[in-house]
Amino acid sequence: MTKADIFEFFRRLAELNPAPETELEFGNTYQLLVAVVLSAQATDVGVNKATRALFHSVKTPAQMVALGEDGLKQHIKTIGLFNAKARNVIALSEILVAQYGGEVPADRDALVELPGVGRKTANVVMNCAFGAETFAVDTHIFRVGNRTGLAKGKTPLAVEKQLEKKVPAPFRVGAHHWLILHGRYICKARTPECWRCPVVDLCRFKDKVLEKRGK
DNA sequence: ATCCCGAGGG
DNA sequence: CCCTCTGGAT
Known part of the structure; x- marks a missing residue:
């Protein structure tokens, strides 16, 4: 062209x-990050169906850690690759609590370090949450x-x-x-x-x- | 290169 | 049935 x-x-x-706007449903930047991780090889419609109930009770990484891996699996069982995704979401939530005060870093290099977050996911978060030209x-x-x-x-x-x-x-x-x-x-x-x-x-x-x- | 893994569509 | 859906880790 x-x-x-x-x-x-x-x-x-x-x-x-x-x-x-993204068709993923979320209430804050942390929920967006989780939704994007869950959306790998899955449809937004399918992710929204699972996160509707999940995000009603879980709005912070600390609450996700409290829910635990098995609890999270019950919510996302209908999404493909749910075992790996549950493990990654809990692990990345623990890191956010321990290293970032429960906030999502507005930095692609930091995001990519999180388990389950690759370049593509990091670029989505940078663009949708922080308005970056990614x-x-x-x-x-x-x-x-x-x-x-x-x-x-x-x-x-x-x-x-x-x-x-x-x-x-x-x-x-x-x-x-x-x-x-x-x-x-x-x-x-x-x-x-x-x-x-x-x-x-x-x-x-x-x-x-x-x-x-x-x- | 291969594995993870479920729902919906054609 | 087979393909596709906002991939990432090994």
Whole structure:
């Protein structure tokens, strides 16, 4: 995509959704962090279903530690990978209590040190909680970036670096959400709905995708 | 490279 | 059935 196409790409997505937010439900930054950890390889809908009751009683890392690993498992049993996630959430909560006064650090390097938190999760928290210009390259953004030609790369990190270079300044904070929503609802993995895509004319894989659907 | 692991959709 | 869903740790 040309520089002008990229600007137009985000201009349109921004116009359709002026104030994009994560679809994960949370009441504070700590709950956001937990929700994002739970969302790995899971849908937001599924995570929200589990956290609704959990976050009613657990609002701080100290309360999570008090709940305990087995107690947490009862809440998140319906989410994939729940054993590893329960262990990580308890462990990271213990660290927040012991080392950060129960607060979530506004620092990516510190976040990545927490168990269960990788670069992608840290980037989501930095963006959603602290308004940082970070790009959390998940399955959606990786696919949309490569498919459209906006940000091509063989690894999520490579795509992230491309986005940092190519996303125009006015869209850097919102780009993460716009790309996620676009990937989730229109540029879907299996059946991209190009016929109702607002940026189809800017996409280099349009013909390929439409042809594939015809088969 | 492989394992963790459940719900919903096509 | 098989694929996908805002991955991370080993």
